[in-house]
Amino acid sequence: MKALPMRTCLGCRKLFAKNQLMKFVLHQGMVVHDSKGTGQGRSAYCCNNKNCLNVFFRQKKKLSRAFRVQDGQIGFELKDWE
Numbered sequence: 001m002k003a004l005p006m007r008t009c010l011g012c013r014k015l016f017a018k019n020q021l022m023k024f025v026l027h028q029g030m031v032v033h034d035s036k037g038t039g040q041g042r043s044a045y046c047c048n049n050k051n052c053l054n055v056f057f058r059q060k061k062k063l064s065r066a067f068r069v070q071d072g073q074i075g076f077e078l079k080d081w082e
């Protein structure tokens, strides 16, 4: 039996099964919620918890690192999860 892939929530830093987390991808410089799971390339994960999402979107540095872009070169598209 294959182990479920685990990912870290960038909000609380806890490990979750990948399918329990919200996946975010970088799309044209914007961090967007990849609700269909079809996004390509690097991704960042956050558990479905308002506090974590708040932390998640405040951690621009970590997000920049997760997406391998320079600090300040990412924007946020929040309407998807609000």
Ligand SMILES: [Zn+2]
Pocket: 009, 010, 011, 012, 013, 014, 046, 047, 048, 049, 052
């Ligand atoms: Zn979390």
